Amino acid sequence: MPEVTFAVALWALRLLFLALVYGLLLQSIGSLQRALGRAPAVAERGLAYLVVAQAPPDAHRRGERFPLRAVNAIGRDPGNDVVLRDDFSSARHAVVSQDAEGWWVEDIGSTNGTFLNGDRVIHRTVLHFGDEIEAGRVRLRFEHA
Amino acid sequence: MRLAVPTSRPLSRLTETRLLFWVAAITVTGFFTVALALGQGLDGNAFIVPTAFLVIAFVVHAALAMRGLRGDQIMLPVSLGLTGIGLIVIYRVTAGTDAASLLTLQLAWFVVAMAAFLLPLFVPRDLSLLSRYKYTWMTFGLLLLVATVVRGEEINGARIWFRLGPLSFTPWELVKIVLVVFLAAYLDEYREVIASRRGIWRVLPPPPYLVPIVAMAFAAMFILAFEKDIGATLVFFGIFLAMLYLGTGRATYVVAGVAILIPAAYVVYRLYAHVQLRVEMWQNPWQDALGSGYQILHGLFSLGNGGLLGAGLGAGDPQSIPVVWSDFVFAAFAEETGFIGALALLALYLVLLYRGFSIAIAAPTTFLQLLAAGLTFVIGMQTLVIVAGNAKLIPLTGITLPFVAYGGSSLVTNFLSIGLLLRISAESRT
Numbered sequence: 001m002p003e004v005t006f007a008v009a010l011w012a013l014r015l016l017f018l019a020l021v022y023g024l025l026l027q028s029i030g031s032l033q034r035a036l037g038r039a040p041a042v043a044e045r046g047l048a049y050l051v052v053a054q055a056p057p058d059a060h061r062r063g064e065r066f067p068l069r070a071v072n073a074i075g076r077d078p079g080n081d082v083v084l085r086d087d088f089s090s091a092r093h094a095v096v097s098q099d100a101e102g103w104w105v106e107d108i109g110s111t112n113g114t115f116l117n118g119d120r121v122i123h124r125t126v127l128h129f130g131d132e133i134e135a136g137r138v139r140l141r142f143e144h145a
Numbered sequence: 146m147r148l149a150v151p152t153s154r155p156l157s158r159l160t161e162t163r164l165l166f167w168v169a170a171i172t173v174t175g176f177f178t179v180a181l182a183l184g185q186g187l188d189g190n191a192f193i194v195p196t197a198f199l200v201i202a203f204v205v206h207a208a209l210a211m212r213g214l215r216g217d218q219i220m221l222p223v224s225l226g227l228t229g230i231g232l233i234v235i236y237r238v239t240a241g242t243d244a245a246s247l248l249t250l251q252l253a254w255f256v257v258a259m260a261a262f263l264l265p266l267f268v269p270r271d272l273s274l275l276s277r278y279k280y281t282w283m284t285f286g287l288l289l290l291v292a293t294v295v296r297g298e299e300i301n302g303a304r305i306w307f308r309l310g311p312l313s314f315t316p317w318e319l320v321k322i323v324l325v326v327f328l329a330a331y332l333d334e335y336r337e338v339i340a341s342r343r344g345i346w347r348v349l350p351p352p353p354y355l356v357p358i359v360a361m362a363f364a365a366m367f368i369l370a371f372e373k374d375i376g377a378t379l380v381f382f383g384i385f386l387a388m389l390y391l392g393t394g395r396a397t398y399v400v401a402g403v404a405i406l407i408p409a410a411y412v413v414y415r416l417y418a419h420v421q422l423r424v425e426m427w428q429n430p431w432q433d434a435l436g437s438g439y440q441i442l443h444g445l446f447s448l449g450n451g452g453l454l455g456a457g458l459g460a461g462d463p464q465s466i467p468v469v470w471s472d473f474v475f476a477a478f479a480e481e482t483g484f485i486g487a488l489a490l491l492a493l494y495l496v497l498l499y500r501g502f503s504i505a506i507a508a509p510t511t512f513l514q515l516l517a518a519g520l521t522f523v524i525g526m527q528t529l530v531i532v533a534g535n536a537k538l539i540p541l542t543g544i545t546l547p548f549v550a551y552g553g554s555s556l557v558t559n560f561l562s563i564g565l566l567l568r569i570s571a572e573s574r575t
Contacts, residue, residue, distance in 0.1 A: 013178040014457045018482060020174055021489045024167040024226050028496050031160050031219050036503075 047098060050074075050082055053132055054139040059085040066140075071097040074135060075110075082140075088112055089136030096127065096142075103127040103142070112136055158210045164222035165206055168229055169199050175233035175458065182459025185240050194252055198232060205259050214266060216571030219500050221262075223493055224548050224563050228255065228556070230490065231549035234478050237459060238469045247470055247551055254553035262560040265568040272568065276330035276512045286323035287364055289316040294371045314554040317377045322558055322565075324384055325519035332392030333512040340393035375413065375420055376530065376542025382406060383526045384519065391518050427540035440466060444473045444535055447480035455483025470551040472543065475535045490549075491532070498525045504570040517569045520562040 050072075052064040066072075072081040075093035084093065090110035097104050106124040107114040114121040115134035127133075129144045172195045180191035202225050209221075232251065239245045265272075275282070293316050332339065338354045386402040389395075414420050422437055430438030430445075443466040450456055463469050463477035470477075479487035501521025508514040524547050531550070534541040545555040 010178065010182055010459075011457065013174060013181065014455075014482075017171065017174045017178055017458060018486055018489070020167065020171045021226075021230070021482075021486065021493075024164065024171060024223070025489050025492050025496070027164055027167055028219050028223050028493075031164065032496065032500065034160075035217075035219070 048103065048129070049143045050096070050133070050140040051143050052138065053141045054137075056086060056137050060138060065143075068096060068098075071095065073108075074133075084135060084138050086136040086138050089138060093135045094121070094133070096133070101126075105131075105133055110135065157213065157215065158206070158218050161206055161209070161218035161222055164219065165202060165225065168202065168222055168226045171226060172199060172229035172233065175230070176236060178458045179233060179237045179240070182457070183237075183240055190236060190240070190245070190248055194232060194236065194248055195229075197252060198229060198255065201256060201259055205263065208263065209266065212267070214567070214571055216569075216573070217500060217504060217567050220497060220563050220566055223496050223500075224560065227490075227493055227497075227548035230478065231474065231546075231551070233458075234474050234549065235470050235551050237481070238464050238477055242464065244470070250553070251551055251556070254556050257553070258556045258560040261557045262564040264561065265564045266571075272513060272516075272572065273510075275326050275516070276333060279327050279330035282323050283327040286320040286327070289320055289323075292316070314557075315552075316554075317374070317381075318554040318558040321380065321384065321523055322520070322561060324381065325388065325523060326516060328385070328388040328392070329512055329515035329519055332388060332515055333510075336392045336511070339389075340395055374543060375423070375540075376544040378413075379530060379542065380523070380526055380544060384523060387522045387526075388515065388519050391522075392515055423540045423542075427537060430537075440468070440472070441537060441541055443467075444476040445537060447473070447476040448536065451480040451483045451487070453484045455479075455481050455486055457481060471545060472531075472541065472550075473535055474546050474550045475532050478549070479535075491528075494525070494528050494547075497521075501566055504566050504573065507573045508569050509573050513569045513572065517566055520566055524559065524562065 047070065048068045050066040050068060052060045052062055055062065066082045069081065073092065073095055074080055074082040074084065074089075075091050076084050076086070076089050077091040080092070082096075090112070092108055093110040094114040095106045095108055097106070103126070104124050105114065105116055105121055105127050107121045116125055116127070117132055118134075127142050129142060131142045133140045133142060176191050176195045177187070179185075180187055185191055206221065232248065235248050235251055239247050335354050382402070386399050389398040389402075414424060425432070426438045426441055430441045432438065434442055447461065447463050447466060450461055455461070458481045461477075461480040463473070463480050466473045466476065475487070475490070478490060482489075498521055501524070502518060505514050505517035505521065508517050527544050527547050530539070530542060531544045531546045533539045534544070545552045547559045548556065
């Protein structure tokens with residue numbers, strides 16, 4: 001009965017085809033779901049934070065958070081991204097930035113210097129989450145978003 | 146300014162690789178089944194077309210992986226899966242007929258489409274190039290439309306074809322993307338003003354900001370009216386309203402747009418005989434069952450013949466529908482794979498749309514958000530209009546089913562959209 005065998009084989013192929021189309025569908029839905037788990041929620045896309053760890057009482061509240069973007073100017077001038085209300089910090093004090101290699105802190109010619117975990121920042125220095133940056137009398141902790 | 150496309154290490158696109166193997170399995174099984182069922186040999190088109198299609202698909206995928214492109218890995222395999230299904234359907238309905246050359250032609254267009262897909266991913270310029278030269282792009286788009294009116298060719302009552310040497314294409318397919326780019330750029334710049342109510346009667350925004358978009362939209366639609374293509378005009382209008390709503394969040398625009406559309410549609414219906422014919426055939430195809438109602442009726446027979454499980458690949462009679470490969474691919478696929486297959490096909494579009502809108506939400510700038518949402522909307526709207534036309538839910542129009550239907554310009558511009566969406570998603574991850 002070769003005709004019957006042929007017809008059965010053909011129908012098996014047709015069902016296989018349908019199963020494969022559903023396979024692609026389910027696999028892509030699975031990938032969608034996994035991508036959803038990986039992607040950070042939109043509101044959290046502020047990349048990282050600087051949290052005030054210590055400051056003169058009239059300047060900043062402890063725990064005040066500054067959300068960071070890719071490049072952030074820090075200083076007393078109101079044009080900065082992170083505005084410090086402390087007379088001991090310079091108008092343009094430091095820059096915290098992110099590139100492909102990670103996060104960096106850089107002193108941009110401040111009068112009293114920028115300190116990373118107590119050491120003076122001379123060159124552009126790499127930042128890790130949990131590091132503390134000191135500018136004037138304000139100490140900021142670098143935290144993950 | 147960021148010049149290069151953001152990249153990461155190679156071998157990071159394994160999800161895409163995995164999904165592409167499913168695409169390969171679908172395409173090979175489909176062609177094999179059809180060839181067997183039709184009694185066609187496994188040589189010739191049944192072998193060459195799927196092989197060439199899959200080789201090109203994997204080469205493009207390898208190019209993305211070697212470049213270390215980050216971002217979405219779902220849109221490319223899903224759209225390639227739809228293209229593969231399209232090739233199977235075109236093979237099915239043209240094999241052994243005088244239209245058999247359409248399959249190789251579609252494959253040739255697919256090569257062009259892949260080049261268009263890679264264009265936004267490999268050109269290292271910033272995407273803001275699109276928004277900075279928005280008036281240039283729009284002028285270019287309008288010129289394309291005018292050129293079609295002046296020099297175009299009329300096929301099936303619509304003057305949308307433009308012949309350049311041996312190639313003929315429908316420029317309005319490309320103009321859709323240009324319109325999305327223009328509206329995204331314009332709304333990005335003026336969205337606050339356009340969303341405000343401080344202009345006319347304290348309801349509409351100040352006229353100076355409204356004039357350019359309305360003028361552009363009407364210019365595009367007037368020219369399309371000259372080309373007598375209602376489907377294209379409908380999609381244009383849809384893009385215009387959707388972008389306005391996305392940009393401003395004001396439903397008033399949509400309501401007002403539809404309120405304008407209804408009398409305009411009536412005028413067009415009165416003026417053009419071929420539009421009247423389409424509407425009559427939609428209301429009652431039986432009154433000229435062997436003439437102008439023939440196509441829609443046989444489309445319905447196909448859908449009905451399919452039933453729940455389908456007639457089986459190669460066992461139906463979809464060739465009885467005239468020009469089935471461009472207008473009725475959905476009906477042809479639904480006949481042979483049934484409700485089950487049609488459901489899977491529509492769900493694949495849903496995956497594309499869902500992914501497109503999530504890329505839009507995650508995009509880094511307003512312009513890119515609007516652009517991604519607009520490009521996704523175009524794919525969704527076209528699918529809706531043609532599938533509804535096939536099912537006699539709305540009058541049939543000449544819109545192509547994205548990726549699946551035969552049609553070079555449509556394949557090329559749809560893959561250009563996917564390329565742009567991939568580029569936007571690559572820019573949005575940090």
